Amino acid sequence: MISTPSVQTQFLSAQDVAAIVNKLGASVALSRMADYIQEDYLRWEDFDKCARVASHSTEGVIELMPISDAKTYAFKYVNGHPKNHRVGLPTVMAFGVLADVDTGIPELLSELTLTTALRTAAMSAVAARALARPGSKRMALIGNGAQSEFQALAFHHLLGIEEICLFDTDPEATAKLMDNLSHTALRLTACVSIAEAVRGADIVTTVTADKTNATILTPDLIEPGMHINGVGGDCPGKTELHPGVLLGASVFVEYEPQTRIEGDLQHLPADFAVTELWQVLSGQVAGRADEQQVTVFDSVGFALEDYSALRFMRDTALALGVGQAVSLIPELVNPKDLFSLIRPATAAAPLSNTAASAAMA
DSSP: OOOOOOOOEEEEOHHHHHHHHHHHOHHHHHHHHHHHHHHHHTTGGGSBOOOOEEEEOSSOEEEEEEEEOSSEEEEEEEEEOTTGGGGTOOSOOEEEEEEETTTOOEEEEEEOHHHHHHHHHHHHHHHHHHHSOTTOOEEEEEOOSTTHHHHHHHHHHHHOOOEEEEEOSSHHHHHHHHHHTTTSSOEEEEOSSHHHHHTTOSEEEEOOOOSSEEEEEOGGGOOTTOEEEEOSOOBTTBEEEOHHHHHTSEEEESOHHHHHHHSGGGGSOTTOOOEEHHHHHTTSSOOOOSTTOOEEEEOOOOHHHHHHHHHHHHHHHHHHTOSEEEOOSOOOSSTTOGGGGTOOOOOOOOOOHHHHHHHHO
16 A cells, blocks of 8 residues: 655744744854855856846836746745835745645745845855955945844854944834944944945945836045945835946846846847856856956845755754644545545435335324
8 A cells, every 4th residue: 555645834934934034043044045146157058047027016026036946946026115114014024935845745835034134244244255355354234134133143243244334215114223233243324415424435335125217336436456346126116236347347146047037137139248156156157256356246046045944944944943844735545536635425315215204103
């Protein structure tokens, strides 16, 4: 007799992921997440890749981000609605799945809102380690919303950034960030303009939310040797960098077919030369050439990073005993008999004539 395989799915809630990060500590969680991302980028050619599928509306976008190798399939559902904060909702909300390629069984169902913030920050650090000037100590952080603390911590713990100059059009957002990170060794300075924040910075990170073709950074603000980490420009019609910033820099991307559509790169001709980051990480192509070179990581977020993040959360949750098993898929004695789940109980057999007569006597 063939035994019925288990189809239990590991489930991680937002509270579970927060518990994992708290148990590890933010610095360890970010470092291990970065290790998983780097490991998977070095397997770039093992993956079946495509640009994410997006459904746009006037208020935002909802996206599906799939990817797989020969063993594991992953996808993320994620939105981007910049006005959500006005009704008490996050700008970004997400969940994701890891599934077994051979059977299709979903092995992990996890929140990805908090996890996405961690993986985006870890990815920024992976790119900056390859592209920024060695020994960088000062960063400007433009946009101090929900993603900002994670970016600050990743650059502090993984690159050794000591000072961050902050700017946001909403002073309360900057105050929130400074309060949240007051326990760290970071020197945090609130600035009154973008120009003040970026002056003298080794690294500039832009992580704004508005779904507009904005020009957060213009060519006159760029200094020789800067590394620009453009995070907020991540869908058609949503950019942060003046085209001249890209034209004056060496530009690196995650997955070129996607970034051409969604990144700050969308402003430039299709033949504008860029380098996919995996080529730098694998040593096939040089990253930064010298101390004076301006580098840009036109980050839009790619499904491979979510694959890495889900792997990291699955492995860590199992090691720490966090999460629970859920019956997302029905378990069937006969896999061809799905109807058995809803089949009514067998009706009572009709009485014989003799029994019926006796009952009426």
